[in-house]
Amino acid sequence: MLGEIRIAQLTKAFGEVVAVDNIDLDMPPGEFFTMLGPSGCGKTTTLRMIAGFERPTSGQILLDGSDVAQVPPHKRSVNTVFQSYALFPHLDVAGNVAFGLKYRKLTKEERRRQVAEVLELVQLTGFEHRKPSQLSGGQQQRVALARALILTPRVLLLDEPLGALDARLRKDLQVELKALQRDIGVTFVFVTHDQEEALTMSDRLAVMRNGHVEQAGSPRDVYEQPKTTFVADFLGVSNLLEVESIGPDGNGCALRLGERMFRAEQGDTTARGQLKAMIRPERIVVEKHKDGADGDNRLPGMVEHAVFLGGSYEVHVRIVGGEILKVTVANEGSSLKFGLDQGTPVTLHLPPDALRVLEPDPEPPPEPSEEDAEAEPAAV
Amino acid sequence: MSVFRKAFYWLRNPWGKPRWLAIITILYILWSIVPVAIAILFAFNHGRSRTTWQGFSFEWFTGPTGSVLHDPDLQGALKHTLFLAVICVLLSVPLGVTLALGLQRWRGPGSGTINTVMLLPLVTPEIVMGVALLILFLDVFPGFGLGTRAQAIGQVTFTLSYVVVMVRGRLVSIGPEYEEAAADLGAPPRDQLRRVLLPLLMPAIIASAAVAFALSIDDFVVTQYLSGDASTTTVSMLLYASARGAPTPALNALATVSLVITFATLGLAFFLYRKIAGGSGSDTAQVAAMEV
Amino acid sequence: MGSRWTWRALALPGVAWLTVFFLIAFYAVLCVAFGNQDSLSQPVPFWNPLDWNVGYFLSVMHDIFHNGPFLTVFIRTIVFVVIAMALCLVVGYPVAYFAARHAGRWKGLVLVLLIVPFWINYLMRMLAWINLLSPGGWGTRILHGLGIEWIFLHLGLLSNPGGWLDGQQSTVILALVYGYIPFLILPLFAALDRIDQRQIEAARDLGASSFSAFLRVTLPLSVPGILAGVVLVALPMFGDYYTPDLVSASTKTNMIGNQIDEFTRQGSEKVSGAVLTILLSLLLLVLMAYYLRTTRRAGQEAGAEG
Numbered sequence: 001m002l003g004e005i006r007i008a009q010l011t012k013a014f015g016e017v018v019a020v021d022n023i024d025l026d027m028p029p030g031e032f033f034t035m036l037g038p039s040g041c042g043k044t045t046t047l048r049m050i051a052g053f054e055r056p057t058s059g060q061i062l063l064d065g066s067d068v069a070q071v072p073p074h075k076r077s078v079n080t081v082f083q084s085y086a087l088f089p090h091l092d093v094a095g096n097v098a099f100g101l102k103y104r105k106l107t108k109e110e111r112r113r114q115v116a117e118v119l120e121l122v123q124l125t126g127f128e129h130r131k132p133s134q135l136s137g138g139q140q141q142r143v144a145l146a147r148a149l150i151l152t153p154r155v156l157l158l159d160e161p162l163g164a165l166d167a168r169l170r171k172d173l174q175v176e177l178k179a180l181q182r183d184i185g186v187t188f189v190f191v192t193h194d195q196e197e198a199l200t201m202s203d204r205l206a207v208m209r210n211g212h213v214e215q216a217g218s219p220r221d222v223y224e225q226p227k228t229t230f231v232a233d234f235l236g237v238s239n240l241l242e243v244e245s246i247g248p249d250g251n252g253c254a255l256r257l258g259e260r261m262f263r264a265e266q267g268d269t270t271a272r273g274q275l276k277a278m279i280r281p282e283r284i285v286v287e288k289h290k291d292g293a294d295g296d297n298r299l300p301g302m303v304e305h306a307v308f309l310g311g312s313y314e315v316h317v318r319i320v321g322g323e324i325l326k327v328t329v330a331n332e333g334s335s336l337k338f339g340l341d342q343g344t345p346v347t348l349h350l351p352p353d354a355l356r357v358l359e360p361d362p363e364p365p366p367e368p369s370e371e372d373a374e375a376e377p378a379a380v
Numbered sequence: 381m382s383v384f385r386k387a388f389y390w391l392r393n394p395w396g397k398p399r400w401l402a403i404i405t406i407l408y409i410l411w412s413i414v415p416v417a418i419a420i421l422f423a424f425n426h427g428r429s430r431t432t433w434q435g436f437s438f439e440w441f442t443g444p445t446g447s448v449l450h451d452p453d454l455q456g457a458l459k460h461t462l463f464l465a466v467i468c469v470l471l472s473v474p475l476g477v478t479l480a481l482g483l484q485r486w487r488g489p490g491s492g493t494i495n496t497v498m499l500l501p502l503v504t505p506e507i508v509m510g511v512a513l514l515i516l517f518l519d520v521f522p523g524f525g526l527g528t529r530a531q532a533i534g535q536v537t538f539t540l541s542y543v544v545v546m547v548r549g550r551l552v553s554i555g556p557e558y559e560e561a562a563a564d565l566g567a568p569p570r571d572q573l574r575r576v577l578l579p580l581l582m583p584a585i586i587a588s589a590a591v592a593f594a595l596s597i598d599d600f601v602v603t604q605y606l607s608g609d610a611s612t613t614t615v616s617m618l619l620y621a622s623a624r625g626a627p628t629p630a631l632n633a634l635a636t637v638s639l640v641i642t643f644a645t646l647g648l649a650f651f652l653y654r655k656i657a658g659g660s661g662s663d664t665a666q667v668a669a670m671e672v
Numbered sequence: 673m674g675s676r677w678t679w680r681a682l683a684l685p686g687v688a689w690l691t692v693f694f695l696i697a698f699y700a701v702l703c704v705a706f707g708n709q710d711s712l713s714q715p716v717p718f719w720n721p722l723d724w725n726v727g728y729f730l731s732v733m734h735d736i737f738h739n740g741p742f743l744t745v746f747i748r749t750i751v752f753v754v755i756a757m758a759l760c761l762v763v764g765y766p767v768a769y770f771a772a773r774h775a776g777r778w779k780g781l782v783l784v785l786l787i788v789p790f791w792i793n794y795l796m797r798m799l800a801w802i803n804l805l806s807p808g809g810w811g812t813r814i815l816h817g818l819g820i821e822w823i824f825l826h827l828g829l830l831s832n833p834g835g836w837l838d839g840q841q842s843t844v845i846l847a848l849v850y851g852y853i854p855f856l857i858l859p860l861f862a863a864l865d866r867i868d869q870r871q872i873e874a875a876r877d878l879g880a881s882s883f884s885a886f887l888r889v890t891l892p893l894s895v896p897g898i899l900a901g902v903v904l905v906a907l908p909m910f911g912d913y914y915t916p917d918l919v920s921a922s923t924k925t926n927m928i929g930n931q932i933d934e935f936t937r938q939g940s941e942k943v944s945g946a947v948l949t950i951l952l953s954l955l956l957l958v959l960m961a962y963y964l965r966t967t968r969r970a971g972q973e974a975g976a977e978g
Binding site for chain 3: 412
């Protein structure tokens, strides 16, 4: 059992609307692969094409080397966990889980044994005779998992399975799912719009937008080395600065921000002209303000307000030019070197190896409300 | 306070709900139901009058002569009505269910037209249908003739639409996901239908069968138009023909029996529906909102 | 999920049935209306539209537009339906309103009681009134005792004491109201039930009195429901012939339905009957089209505002 998927030039058009536009993706066997993006980006459509519920307009879906794009869903050794679980209401848990077993030649005893085994795997032993309506959301999700896993698929597809659950349960199940995947070694292809979820669980992920793959790679790589402003903004929080790239500087490039010069060593440092630079909040260093504040890569600012997040503060600092930078400051008890009250002057240090030059965004940024809604981490 | 002042304030209560609306509603319900209740009452009258109460008796239901049980005309009408109702259900439910399934899944041109044609009988006055079918069976297919066959066909033609509408409503709320899940788990299309869709559809099918049955029993115009000789008289037709004559309370009794059968069928279907749908009807998403 | 044609094939039997027993049947009416009549007054339908003979159609139209008896019947029917419909609304709207908005814990029970008449045989309901309004019947006696009979006599709505079932137009109209009002109340109820309570609360919050909120918020929002209910009830009411037949044995109260029935089922002039049927259908088609257009426009306006 391998479970490798390669997607080649896959396109799906619904009449005029192109939901998936000529994408290529590699999903190595045995890994937890996530497709991440805002609603409408094509991730669910791609998943459905892998499952077989949509027929591609063109392209290939190679499962362990053979193209399954035209194979009907009941003949693919790929199984799905649906967003709403789709448990059969008229069957009990055992009936649901054993549903697919009917198409294998097994004795009744065999069937019962396998059902018990898989229920133990998802920690639902003893629930055989309950009806889906008698289960909680988390339990239903596990039945859906069991129902799919009992058929030992090569690949398991999960369509935002944690979307309907509350935050605490979601976090618990994220850990459980990840552990489960590691245990049984089946390739998981996971779809979500929650970037925190994707970062936590995936071995590899692909960020999608408007039917294209913006970037694919390991979570760390995509987070620390985003190629475009969209990816930078979608994964985690980013600070974007409008800068002008003047020329080379050391092993990076020189950026002009207002009247100050900065050195940036990340990203495409050979690009010139008006650009965007990005730095993560946790990489900005806050220093006590010294008049005439200087030093390389520093700029003065004034604290707007500080959001207390428990383990840290997210400090909003207004800099020259009017922009606000978000800075993460660890909560070290009362021993902060500076105050965080509104109006406190501070100096921000932007280390060159954390300052990244981004590709100009080819498409106009989507509506701010949509983006904020999607990029917001799950509410605590 | 005197009774009148109390009543006055009760009526004029500015914070409470408008009392006069409640009064109108109660009066309407009484006006709506009491006349029928009185008619049922007189079915149990001890004597021939339908306007003067002469005591309680079952004679018009089971008595030796002139009762529903023993009068050949009344018996015949009742039997024929039930026969037609059964035929109607046996034909209109399969036709309606298949039409609903086909229509719901029909992608592409033609579905709009068929949908409209399917809905037309619901808004067509029965007399138009009666005339049309009359001409159909006399002039288009000369020799087909009127009678039981024609009556059955006429009834099926308009109950069909009710079945389709009811089943399709349920289909829409079921959605495509369960069949997709079944396919995902290895079920070929026939099994998707048999093992998943039809069981989920069963409550609606039962309900529509009950509705078809009740509609058939109560039908008048089409049934009358397509009737042949006296042996094809139904309860409705008998009521119509005898109403203005000087009938005995046996007519009331017949109407009461028909009423009881209708309500019993509907009641049975309602309970069956609840029993089947109760255990399976909950929307998964709804339950998912209920946490541990 | 299975080829398209498997699903379409499923629909085939139902479609075939409706085609033959509905569409072709209606076409047959057209062929008879535009056909001919043989010496035995039996219709000779013309199946080919190119052969259609407008003779009988024109003669009926002539009768209508030149003040023949058909015109009287048409006008009488329209008057009956309009008055009956108005009365249905006057009584039905408050009841539906109560059931939808103020019934509280009685809502279920009220709804059941409103639905019950649906399933009682229409003829039984009329039979009940025939019993009550016959000379000596309880209804006649109560109406006499309460003075209502006196009122009707003096308004010219009743021609002789106790003669409720003797060809009285008022009886027919009231019978129509009794018969059809349950079919109006339920769509009204559905429409009123759907109105968001919060919109009314907003109006009250902004200072409207209870009555004013009703007039300016609830009533306008319920108009689509009113239209739907009215159309749903008017269509069968226009084709009704059995109600006048039952509660008034006289031709003085004949509606279009009676005329058509006389011509077709009772066999006197099938071709004219077919023509009248076509005319009735046209009239109803106009009603339906008007209804569809107003609801579509209302839907667009609501969409634009929303």
